[in-house]
Amino acid sequence: MEKIVQEKYVQLENVNMTFFTKKGTFEALKNVNFSIREGEFISIIGHSGCGKSTVLNLIAGLLQPTDGNLFCAGREIAGPGPERAVVFQNHSLLPWLTCSENVYLAVERVFGATETKVQLKKRTQAAIELVGLAHAADKRPNEISGGMKQRVGIARALAMEPKVLLLDEPFGALDALTRAHLQDELMAIMAKSGCTAVMVTHDVDEAVLLSDRIVMMTNGPAATIGDILDVELARPRKRLELAEDSHYNHLRSEVLKFLYERHAKKAA
Amino acid sequence: MSAIGISKESIKTIMQNEQTTPTPTAVKAAAQPAAARMAPSKRPSARSLKLRSFFEWLLPPVFGVLAMIAVWTLISYQSPNLPGPVSTWHSAVELFSDPFYNNSPNDQGIGWNILASLERVGLGFGLAALVGIPLGFIIGRFQFMSRMAAPIIGILRPVSPLAWLPIGLLVFKAANPAAIWVIFISAIWPMIINTAVGVSKVPQDYMNVAKVLNLSEWKIVTKILFPFVLPYMMTGVRLSIGVAWLVIVAAEMLTGGVGIGFWVWDEWNNLNVEHIIIAIFVVGIVGLLLELALTSLARRFSYE
Numbered sequence: 001m002e003k004i005v006q007e008k009y010v011q012l013e014n015v016n017m018t019f020f021t022k023k024g025t026f027e028a029l030k031n032v033n034f035s036i037r038e039g040e041f042i043s044i045i046g047h048s049g050c051g052k053s054t055v056l057n058l059i060a061g062l063l064q065p066t067d068g069n070l071f072c073a074g075r076e077i078a079g080p081g082p083e084r085a086v087v088f089q090n091h092s093l094l095p096w097l098t099c100s101e102n103v104y105l106a107v108e109r110v111f112g113a114t115e116t117k118v119q120l121k122k123r124t125q126a127a128i129e130l131v132g133l134a135h136a137a138d139k140r141p142n143e144i145s146g147g148m149k150q151r152v153g154i155a156r157a158l159a160m161e162p163k164v165l166l167l168d169e170p171f172g173a174l175d176a177l178t179r180a181h182l183q184d185e186l187m188a189i190m191a192k193s194g195c196t197a198v199m200v201t202h203d204v205d206e207a208v209l210l211s212d213r214i215v216m217m218t219n220g221p222a223a224t225i226g227d228i229l230d231v232e233l234a235r236p237r238k239r240l241e242l243a244e245d246s247h248y249n250h251l252r253s254e255v256l257k258f259l260y261e262r263h264a265k266k267a268a
Numbered sequence: 269m270s271a272i273g274i275s276k277e278s279i280k281t282i283m284q285n286e287q288t289t290p291t292p293t294a295v296k297a298a299a300q301p302a303a304a305r306m307a308p309s310k311r312p313s314a315r316s317l318k319l320r321s322f323f324e325w326l327l328p329p330v331f332g333v334l335a336m337i338a339v340w341t342l343i344s345y346q347s348p349n350l351p352g353p354v355s356t357w358h359s360a361v362e363l364f365s366d367p368f369y370n371n372s373p374n375d376q377g378i379g380w381n382i383l384a385s386l387e388r389v390g391l392g393f394g395l396a397a398l399v400g401i402p403l404g405f406i407i408g409r410f411q412f413m414s415r416m417a418a419p420i421i422g423i424l425r426p427v428s429p430l431a432w433l434p435i436g437l438l439v440f441k442a443a444n445p446a447a448i449w450v451i452f453i454s455a456i457w458p459m460i461i462n463t464a465v466g467v468s469k470v471p472q473d474y475m476n477v478a479k480v481l482n483l484s485e486w487k488i489v490t491k492i493l494f495p496f497v498l499p500y501m502m503t504g505v506r507l508s509i510g511v512a513w514l515v516i517v518a519a520e521m522l523t524g525g526v527g528i529g530f531w532v533w534d535e536w537n538n539l540n541v542e543h544i545i546i547a548i549f550v551v552g553i554v555g556l557l558l559e560l561a562l563t564s565l566a567r568r569f570s571y572e
């Protein structure tokens with residue numbers, strides 16, 4: 001059976017986002033337009049505070065746009081839903097639950113109505129094993145390292161079998177070695193699951209290594225999409241080989257130029 | 269209440285200081301050249317160090333108690349009506365040798381009086397928890413409810429607990445329920461407020477998780493709100509029981525019956541000042557024990 005890949009699986013149309021705060025209104029996003037193909041891995045990159053998380057939260061349904069429309073799989077995004085799982089920047093695990101209980105909470109919610117407890121437990125275990133944490137399944141979040149926490153966060157999201165995986169700077173708080181390791185793992189997992197992913201990052205190498213396309217945002221206020229870069233690098237990608245690859249380095253410098261020449265941020 | 273908290277904090281810091289003081293000595297001992305190491309008899313052994321730090325930990329509170337007794341003795345010499353520690357001690361020994369006698373409703377052992385007071389506090393406090401904690405959750409969870417409750421709490425909370433006694437007597441037409449009512453109304457505020465504050469402090473991240481997972485309200489309460497709020501709730505419970513124990517003595521003085529408060533009043537009428545002093549100590553010690561029990565309970569419930 002041939003599956004038809006939807007070209008516009010996730011779609012943002014003229015999205016504006018204005019925050020109304022006590023200090024007045026703040027126009028964060030203006031006229032954001034882009035669409036994501038099914039199965040595609042998209043990175044959103046931009047300087048800190050430009051509105052990357054806001055875009056992600058809009059797709060997640062955690063925020064409602066002040067203007068414009070968002071669609072996922074042909075339907076308007078009305079609110080959060082388990083078909084759009086989020087891996088949060090600070091992992092957001094519940095500290096009073098063990099790793100597997102954290103994952104189970106998500107599994108139960110999505111599959112609880114149709115599956116038995118045994119099946120739910122199996123799913124939980126499979127997700128924990130997928131991220132290589134079988135040995136820490138019964139530990140609490142504060143007993144494991146930052147990298148492991150982030151893995152649990154990824155396991156929780158993947159266990160929901162989402163259509164779209166949303167990641168907000170998932171590796172931002174990790175040291176370089178752990179980060180590289182998790183990036184490789186994420187690539188492998190995404191290749192296996194084939195789900196669509198949107199990742200917010202401020203790490204140029206991470207963006208180029210993982211993405212099919214990189215969405216580059218201008219600085220706020222009223223941030224919008226400055227440019228979209230196609231990353232035509234064959235998969236599976238190996239970070240060591242790519243380090244020498246001229247096309248990889250060209251793409252990398254394209255992003256760097258965008259960030260530091262065309263849309264340099266004044267020092268705060 | 270807060271005085272207890274502060275003094276405990278200072279005790280804690282004292283304890284920490286005591287624990288850290290041996291360390292520099294140990295470092296110095298280790299850093300000393302070989303000459304010093306050749307005479308190990310000069311170096312204090314680990315056991316004697318431990319013993320020393322134990323005494324250093326124990327001495328200040330002992331000194332504190334001794335100082336209190338000394339001041340009390342001095343004052344009792346100055347004022348002939350105030351019994352000194354020695355006569356109070358003899359009186360206490362006699363009193364506690366038979367704490368559970370029961371001659372008549374108005375003449376019962378100190379043990380019965382303490383138990384009667386604890387029962388009232390337990391009932392009033394338990395009812396307050398039963399009402400206050402769910403109320404706190406509702407107020408913390410829904411902005412509308414919080415705005416609605418704000419003026420009520422704002423006006424009623426500063427009212428002195430005993431001002432509620434006439435209302436209780438009027439409604440219940442009996443002294444005992446009126447006393448329980450006073451405990452209830454004075455113990456409920458810390459629980460409502462602390463629970464509500466806890467709920468309103470639940471990190472947005474956790475609520476975002478709940479939203480993304482589309483958790484039901486029941487799951488949100490049991491899996492996210494309740495575990496997060498528990499430590500706040502326990503603080504409320506601790507404050508509440510402290511207030512309740514503070515209030516019970518005064519309430520019982522007014523309502524009569526069996527109870528430590530009424531006992532104090534009775535002994536005042538008998539001009540038995542030794543017993544009044546004993547009662548002060550009993551009230552203080554029971555309060556301290558309640559506080560300690562709840563603190564250790566709270567520590568158990570903390571997920572950190």
Ligand SMILES: Nc1ncnc2c1ncn2[C@@H]1O[C@H](COP(=O)(O)OP(=O)(O)O)[C@@H](O)[C@H]1O
Nearest residue numbers: 019021026028047048049050051052053054055
């Ligand atoms: N809930 C909010 N209320 C008001 N302003 C907000 C809110 N969320 C984000 N902002 C503002 O919108 C801008 C973009 O924020 P964000 O999307 O978090 O940036 P990024 O993730 O790119 O660092 C920032 O200037 C931020 O202060």
Ligand SMILES: [Mg+2]
Nearest residue numbers: 052053054168
């Ligand atoms: Mg962000």
